[in-house]
Amino acid sequence: MYGELIPESVKKTLLKQKYHIVGRHSAVKTCRWVRKSLVENTVCYKSKFYGIQTHRCLQMTCALNFCTQQCLYCWRYYDSSIDRTKMTDIEVDDPQEIIQGALIEQKRLLSGYNPKAHNKVDPLKYSEALSPKHVAISLSGEPTLYPRLGELIEEFHRMDFTTFLVTNGTVPERLSEITEPTQLYVSVSAPTEEIYRRLCRPQIHDGWQKLNETLEMLHSFSCPTVLRLTLVKQHNLEHVEDYAKLIAKAESVYIEPKAYMWVGHSRDRLALSHMPTHEEIREFSENLSQLTGYRILDESTPSRVVLLSKLAAPMKLI
Structure with missing residues (x-):
């Protein structure tokens, strides 16, 4: 069933890491924040910033083992021995089947x-978790490679999900044609082409140009x-001025x-x-704020992340 798309060695590793294919x-x-929410009653930074219910979030991918980059900082497992930069030449799964399968596996x-086996879990919260209302289309791979991504987002919206789409920005033509998600994340892990080639290790020849098309x-x-901005010491953390130039081009709502x-x-x-420590991320953010006019609205020390915007306060998504 998986042979031509997911090599057996990759499948075995992912299953050990508790991926459900x-x-x-x-x-x-x-x-892990879903688990912490159920057991410890804590929330992730997306809940803190944007108001989603952590325990009702579904983390999934529609492009497992397909990506246009092999980033040094990526924690996912991928097979670098084969070309996985496109999905247009394969028969892809139907969006409705993907969603139904994802809900079953969740x-x-x-x-x-x-709660019958785990006395720290609230029964009502557990019941709600079994019916997720938010989906993070990320997890592993580059979701914009999936040719039917727009249909996938439409189907989630039809089911009253909020959708968080996370992309590395290298497929702007897909972004230009899809139904808009509830919120769009673009990973900008390099402020210059030189750093991009070293840190993100693109597997396509025009990755930097494609990313800039997306920003524009x-x-x-x-x-x-x-x-x-995924910040790595000795790679991109020291380049706040270059990041400020890219941000001026993109004019995103949040950073x-x-x-x-x-x-x-x-x-x-x-x-x-x-x-980096959270203090280093905070210092970077303060410097970025001075250069761009974006204000610091919030931060999450456990996740080492800061939220900046020109809005007075973040928009709550529920």
Whole structure:
């Protein structure tokens, strides 16, 4: 069933990491913040910033093992021995089937938190978690490679989900044609082409140009747009002035400077010393604020992330 799209070695590794594979190129994995919300009654920074219900968030991908980059800081597992930069030459799964499969697997992933077996979990909260209302289309791979992404978003909206789409910005032609998500994230992990080639390691020849096309078109979106700056010491944290220039081009609603976290497979490529502290992220954000006019609205120390905007306060999504 998975042969031609997900090599067996990749599948075995992902299953060990508690990914639940859906169909031929999709997957679900429970975010640790969902688990913490159920057991410890804490919330993720997306709840703190934008008001979503952490325990009702579905984290999924429709492009498992497909990406246009091989970022040094990426914690996901990927197979670098084969070309996985496009999905237009394969038969892809139907959006409705992907969603139904993802919801089934989410319930399986949460089954261990049943209050009958886990006395720290509130029964009502658990019941709500089994019926998610928010979806983060990210997890692994580049979702804009999935040719039917617009239909996927439309179907989630038909089911009254809020949608968070996270993209590396290298497929602007897909972004220009899809139904808008509730919120659009663009990962901008390099402020210059030189850093982009070294840190993001594009697998397509025009990745930097494509990213800039995406940034230039952000003002045309009516949904809130976010630039996610994943900051890595000794790579991009020291380049706040260059980031300010890109932000002036994009004019996104929000900016989220966030620390690279030394987890997963990124530990094979980077050292613990590359992970910024929250204080360093805060200092970067203060400098960025002075250069761009974006104000600091909020921050989350556990996630090492700061929220900036020209709005007086973030828009709540529920």
